[in-house]
């Protein structure tokens with residue numbers, strides 16, 4: 001089972017659209033996949049599920065146990081203010097330490113409105129996952145200027161599609 005995590009809780013995000021496309025490709029290859037959209041986090045999770053409140057928020061617990069069920073993760077990482085969204089870090093901070101991600105494997109796909117394609121954001125996130133003991137696939141497609149390369153249903157940029165296919169090939173073997 002591969003879990004695809006959208007790195008933002010913005011409702012109806014483009015990250016969610018990328019997660020759906022990614023899931024579709026994996027399912028076509030016969031791989032079991034679930035999507036965990038941070039938009040489904042309880043709105044008050046930073047005050048009801050972290051620190052002294054660990055374990056107390058049932059909705060948060062449901063999402064965090066979905067993480068426990070997987071050994072492989074795909075993170076769809078939008079670029080927010082030159083990095084990955086803060087809500088993703090808050091979510092990670094609410095997960096059990098140190099075992100949630102240790103010895104597990106992750107792939108990342110970045111997207112942005114500008115030209116960076118979330119490259120720096122994925123680098124920041126890679127540092128965190130390596131700290132937590134998770135192995136990160138080296139190939140991290142950067143879907144820059146995403147709005148210009150996505151028609152609302154599908155990715156229109158051939159190179160982007162090829163990079164995703166390549167990443168999926170590698171991640172299956174990883």
Ligand SMILES: Cc1cc2nc3c(=O)[nH]c(=O)nc-3n(C[C@H](O)[C@H](O)[C@H](O)COP(=O)(O)O)c2cc1C
Nearest residue numbers: 010013014015078079080081082111112113114146
């Ligand atoms: C709070 C916020 C900050 C953002 N900061 C950047 C940024 O620093 N650089 C950039 O290229 N795009 C930035 N964007 C645009 C997103 O990276 C872009 O819309 C991306 O394709 C998908 O984001 P989404 O998953 O929220 O739809 C920002 C968007 C939001 C909501």
